[in-house]
Amino acid sequence: MKKDVLFMTGNEDFSTIIEKKAYYVDKTSYLKELFMSSYEVMNALFIRPRRFGKTLNLNMIKSFCELNYQNPGDKSYQQKLFIDNGRNLAVAGEDYKDLREKVMGEYPVISISFRGVEGNTFQSAVSGLLGIIAELYERFLFLRESVNQSEERIKQFNDIYSFCTTKYKKLSDPDNLNEAIVICCSFLATLAEMLYREYGRKILVIIDEYDVPLQKAVIAEEPYYNKMLEIIRKISVTTFKQNPDPWLYKGIVSGCLRIAHQSVFTDANNFTTFGMNDEPYTGFFGFTKDETHKLLADCGLSEKENEVKEWYDGYRFGNKHIYCPWSLISYCYAATQKDIYTPQPFWVNTSGNDLIALFAKNSIDAHDSGNIERLQQFSDRNIIEITLKEFSTYPDINNNMDFDIFMTLMLHTGYATYVEETESSDKVKIRIPNNEVALCFKSKFESFYTKNNHHWFNQTLSLVDLLMENKTDDAQALISSMLKQFLSIRNTGDELYYHGFMTGILGIAATTKGLEYHEEIETGSGFSDIILDNFDSESACILELKKAESLDVCYLAAQDATKQIIKKDYASKFISKKYKKIYGIGVGFAKKSCRIVSLGNLAEDSANQ
Template identity: 65%
Template sequence: MKKDVLLYTGGEDFAEIINGGGYFVDKTAYMKELLITDAIKNSLFIRPRRFGKTLNLDMIRQFCRINYQNPGDKSYQQKLFVDNGRKLAVAGEYYKEFREKIMGEFPVISISFKTVEGTCFQQAVSQLIYKVGLLYDEFLFLIESSKQDLDDIEKYKKNKSFCKDKQDELDNPQNLNRAISILGTAIPQIASMLYKEYGRKVIVIIDEYDVPLQKAMIAEEPYYNKMLNIIRTLSGNIFKKDNEPWLYKGIVSGCLRIAHQSVFTDANNFTTFGMNDEPYTGFFGFTKEETHKLLNDCGLSDKESEVKEWYDGYRFGNKHIYCPWSLISYCYAATQKDIYAPQPFWVNTSGNDLITIFTDSSMESHNAENIDKLQKLMEGENVDISLMEFTTYPDLRVGVSFDVFMTLMLHTGYVTFAEGSGTVDKVTVRIPNQEILYCFNKKRELLFGENNPYWYNQALKLVDLLMANKTDEAQALISSMLKEFLSIRNTGDELYYHGFMVGVIGIASAAKGISFHEEIESGDGFPDIVLKNDATDTVAVIEFKKGRNERLERIQCAEDAAKQILDKRYAEPYLAEKYKNVFAIGIGFGGKDCYIQTLGNLAKSSI
């Protein structure tokens, strides 16, 4: 272990890492083809969150950015990329011509939508206006230039003033409309003025373009379509085919290539680089070789197998990729805090709202097949899917196919291609590592708690049915729950079903003020569950048995369970206490079904 390795957890500022002596995994070699090739005008990089997109885009920004006060002075980049003693790839002789043509040669406009969200549309627009206001501040020197038209300078001043003074006053419809208009034109306005000022084309970088769309869908007051119109207008005005000649390159990052929405319809030569598109499969994330070197440099080589189990597993093209956020966080904890146990670093910083929405919608639509496939993944199995273009975020709320959802999960880093799988059309996916499995398991735990309204309401309904001895309806409901929510493939004994029923009934009975007893001594033994409600003078004595996954076997088990209630006199104490309703209920389980046999109201039969 080496404590002198300086690790920037979550570091996104290239200059801060280099100048501060921080550890840096060299990705500079990827810039040449991206910035030189004429065929690639605009690029969209699709990668999961926390895979180094922001840092790499900042690296590009700092490499290309012109010295606005002294054009032609490249000393900043020379020190940052070449004369830093790190022997970065771009500092080599092979890249000399590339450095002469690109390094320090372009005005660069860079904006990130990573933190843009709001409980309502106005709040989200306010966040965007704040970010655009920072751009107006960055290039404020333009309004002092004699090269600029007076009308452009006046408009610049007005827009800057609005971003500063009206950012928090968007409840006013007039201000809101003005803000939306500025968002669509601010970057083209600034870019045009930069082009006029320096006579050089502009590079535009947009990081995490799709975050505002996702946040708009999960907000308390969803505003997806309104936000989509803003992003579509903004991208169209920046990357449109017939724009002014100021654009050199556009570079955009995000998690998803959203189809059927025309976000980039008007873009000129827009090329999407997904996880499997060469030559950029290793541009984001850490390769196996880079990870090996990092662990060795940190004195953690002996932890490589454990690190692989937790943070490897992503397959980008033919490369095995590790999650950089998790890996750096792990190495930092190990070298600085002597904490060697892997932790779920990535999933604790990445919103899991999409999983929640999909599972909830699958539950509410009684889509047992979706839940079953999710369970297969959580048990380490591979699942076959057909890759489908993601359509719109709101579709998740009304229901999308498992294939569409898994395509989304593939892009967002929750599943990856299985070994031997193709990467187009029909593919096989799996959960990549222990960290993501931890996330899914935590999500599964939430499905069975009172924080999940649908599950909770089903549990409340089941208790009502059992306490009313409505066994046909209770049987149907329990079987539905088993099919939709639980994996029965690995159930070996009665205890699995016992735990399931105790969990369901225990939560709901407490909420209803019904006494719940598990294996309490009664008669000559210990019934599985006893529910007692003094207010309605009702007791339900419930016994479980498990059989094979066959109908007749379940029926026999239910009958045997009911008979056991009689034979071992489980109901006798409640009959002696003169409860008016004492129901004896036997439940036979097998596979993902059950059968209920009731003996009726024993209190009446004993009169």
């Protein structure tokens, strides 16, 4: 293990990483694909999960291409960052010489990120967008002094900048809000035209996280999706329209989801989308197997490679195995700087897990057993088959979404991946990528079965009442219903699964009702599975659980459970205390169903002997 490796976790500025001599996984070879190859496209949309290096890669592209505005033709900045840094980056090679001469430091660049455009109201989101515009325009204030610009253009620039810096908090005024919307829709084209006039060179436009404002608009307290969609669409139209302005050189856009692609880029037919399986960019985002192998070796952590693979590998982009870069860098930092070698969940703790909870909750509330069962299979880390389906608007997320649509969404966002033998087609096989994501599903599902989920918790309270009253028919129906709702990450082939299930649903509910709850407690000549004890009413319920091999013998398993209650004399403790009601109940489980057999009130049987 090496302590001298510097990691700048969370830093997405390429120049800072290089200048500070921090660790950098070289992705500069893809510059040739972007700008000088048969794969070159006019406008590219890259779809990848969050924290897979999109922002850093786009920043690297900006650093490589951007013109020195004060001294056009001076490429010393790029020379220092990409060539004379002692790192032997791919782009410094002789076969990239033509690229460096024609692209490096040659273009004005407009680069923005929509990551921070959010808010509980439309006005607050627009205010956030105005702040981004103000920061962008501040970088180009020198254009106001140029003799190449018309007075009209300079006035337009000043009006936009002034409005963004002085009225961004005054959008409750309808007139101000309307003017803000106009500015948001036109700011990029206005600046691009001025840069084109100033330098006579076409403009590279980079937009990072284009879809964040749409995501945030859906989950806001006062949803405003359609209003935000109109702004993002108009930005697209004024920048990437079918017949582009002469100032546009190329557009590079990133996002997490392909959702809203058609509605946002309707008038930008020259857009090419590169998803996870689209060559030649399958290795552009995330760390490949070879890159990971080198990273661990450089950190003196080669012996941890198998463990790291189980936690952070598992993604398949095209034919490549891809590791989550955020988690891998975070792990290496913890190991080299803090001597923490146990893998931790890094990526799943960076937000964005609400979609899982929302889909599962909607499926449970709708009693959609088909969705629940398939999600159960997936969360148990089984391979499942889905039909790839896209959807056109984010509000679909809040509806009772089709399972295949939801799983397509999980693929986009990094919670699912293609299995080895799957080819990219309509029908694909998918699975959970790694331990980190599996842990995320486990924690999300466990949160459903707590007091916070009122629908579920009320069912557990009812079950306690039914069992304490020996209403076995109703209890049997309720348990079977709850089994079909229960999203576990354990194997239903094991009796411990059912024991864990019953423990989970009865433990908190019994305590809430003032009952003592015991499991595996010694009583009689053995250890009973579960006991519910109401001291005040002198009543108890003794539960013995058995797993059946099939539904056909589920009833027999329940009978065997009651025989064990008698044989082991589990009721003796309560009989000696003179309890009035002691119910002995055997429960047989098979798959997602159960059968219950009751011995009746064992206190009465004892009194009659």
